[in-house]
Amino acid sequence: MKNFLAKIICVSLISFYFLNIESVKSIVPYYYFPTIKNLEKESLSIGKSAYQLLYFGQYKDSLNLAKLAVKLNAKNEKLWLILSEAQIANKLYKNALYSLNKAQKLNSNISEIYFAKSNIYLKIEQKKDAKIALETGLNIDPNNHKAIFQLGNIFLMEKNYLEAIKLFERTVKIKPNFWQAINNKGLAYFEENKINLSIKHFEKAISIEENAEPLLGLASCLRMKDMKLALKFAKKALNKDPNYVNYDYRKEQLWGEKLQVSTEILLQNNQLQTDVILAKTKINASS
Template sequence: MKKLLIKTIWTSLICFYFFQIKIVQAIVPYYYFPTIKNLQKQGLYIGKNAYQLLYFGQYEDSLNLAKLAVKINAKDEKLWLILAETQIANKEYRNALNSLNKAEQINSNISEIYFVKGQVYLKISRLTKAKNALEKGIKIEPNNHKAIFQLGNILLMEKNYLGAIKLFDKSIKIKPDFWQAINNKGLAYFERNKINLSIKLFESAISIEENAEPLLGLASCININDTKLAIQLAKKALAKNPNYVNYDYRKEQLWGEKLQASTEILLQNEQLKKDVRLAKSKIRESS
């Protein structure tokens, strides 16, 4: 009897023990603590989503996601770069520069950091800083034709036409069908009164891409000698991009004073009045 009693007590105690464990497990939740590696993956995944939203024009949402990605993993320079891109899209230029500085502190050997910095400095009209940033990036990535082209554009703004032409040539050597650099060489040569060279360059750019800019540039070049063709080209240019009717817009595209004056004369032609009026109305509608 005694043995049976002891056995019963032990059985009860064991059952009670296991029963208590189940109760405790039912009350206390199980917490998952992610590893650093998992956090890094999650941050990168969110960063990629932010970049995708940016691509589709959802600027505010992309900015919020990029901020979250950086909070999760502040040691990844790629995430700081993505954040900077979203800040630029939202016109937060000072914040973008801070993000780029963070990326540079983590890894100073990434050319894109300096190329994006150059882009930001251009937007806030800090030409010297933009030039320095682009030059740093080009030292790391010497065959980046777009960065070399952008550096040439800064020299074009500074009216250093020969320097700009050299950089455009360098860019074209890397990418022969880079019509934007060919076009901008035409802009530079026009300001140096090399009209025949400008004509050839605008024609070359058009043969690659029939864009409004070289079309109108060529029209302005030949207006004196071939007004009929100039009007045809101007009509086509304004139909493709009405913004080129606007002096300030052309200035943003780095058109110099001489080409601007020539274009204004062309656009005053009676045969272009209707096209000019239509282009202006399209700009008003879109604004």
């Protein structure tokens, strides 16, 4: 009996031991250690999601995801570019320049890095650096019409109208229907006192896109030739975009002083006062 009990106890203890092992196994967590390749793949997926959030205007969420993507894979220049775009959207310009410098160290042959840098430099009013960045990017991608256009805009800001016109012409040769470049040629020609050429380019821009800017630019040109037609175009422009009633807004769109003076005279016309007041009311309501 004693031996029998001893055997029973022994079997029970062994069973208890193995059962406990199984129960311990059941509560011990299972850890998965991803490979570098898997992490890199995941970082690209997160980077893509960050870019999509940026597109839909969710800037803070985009920034957080872009930061995570870079932490997972700091050797991918595309992820640094996405992070820089998210930082620009959040107005973190110094951080964005840091990210773009990181991307440049990884691959200095990507034109978008320099174009993005120029965008930041313009925002922080460093035109000289913006110009250098654009020219560097254009050495890599010489037919990027948007970059050529932006370089033309810098010359427009510097009142170097002839050089600006050359660059806008170069833009239009690459993309004939790029009405913004045609419009800005009109802006430059007006400052050069070439009103007929200014009219021609504003009309051409309108034929592509009936936008408020060339409409009001044309109206300001016609003020000295055909007031009735000038008023018609001015009314249409203010109805399309009331912001153009504002001097500072037009200045942001790179309107020169001569065109500004002509426009201010036009907007003081008695027949436009109802439209001017309505435009200002719309601006105040939206602010």
